[in-house]
Amino acid sequence: MTKKKKLRYKKLKFLLLLLILIGLGLGFKSWNNPKNHPDKQSGKSDTLINESASEQKVKIKVGGYYDLLAVKADALVAGREFPIVGQKTVGQFFKKNQEVTLSPNAEVELVPSQFDKITVVNNEIRLTDSGNYLIGKQFSAGDYELSLAGPVTVRDSLQLIVQTFSGKTKQEFSLSSGTDKLSLTVSKNSFLRIKMGLNQDLAVILKAK
Secondary structure, rough: OOHHHHHHHHHHHHHHHHHHHHHHHHHEEEEEEEEOOOOOOOOOOOOEEEOOOOEEEOOOOOEHHHHHEEOOOOOOEEEEOOOOOOOOOOOOOOOOOOEEOOOOOEEEEEEOOOOOOOEEEEEEEEOEEEEEEOOOEEEEEEEEEEEEOOOOOOOEEEEEEEEEEOOOEEEEEEEEOOOOOOEEEEEEOOEEEOOOOOOOOOEEEEOOO
């Protein structure tokens, strides 16, 4: 092999190694910040209004994660994708131009989700709204004991779902009394999704083990 061929071979080897390193770097970045990660999806504040006496479909202008406040509506809920009037849903993801349905005379405020860290009081985390809570940012990954805080009635029940950013369910369970306790291990880069019932005074309590 001539010197020129050896030099060319070394350059090709170096370029190949460089491409492999870049590929590994992008793969690691993708693993740490997967598709639909909240850090990638920033919405824009908006107010959705239906002033008619019938249901109305509207489109989401900017895709992203939103906190939703149902300001008013003729019906109990402000729409199929929206909360009970007076209640809030946090961390709700909408695609750009996604079509949603508003109830008659409904108004819903959309604010980009910040996923602010939740304050731990007496070793407990208190979650009071329906929606998605970002594990690893709002509270730490790890082992927790879950229970309901009340006042809790015999009719009260809520769903809890651990899911990926793409919406794939990893675990699903429910709490239906003030004495129920569940053990749960949650990991980073996932959501704890809560579906509250009609009782606005309920809260989910997470206590680190």
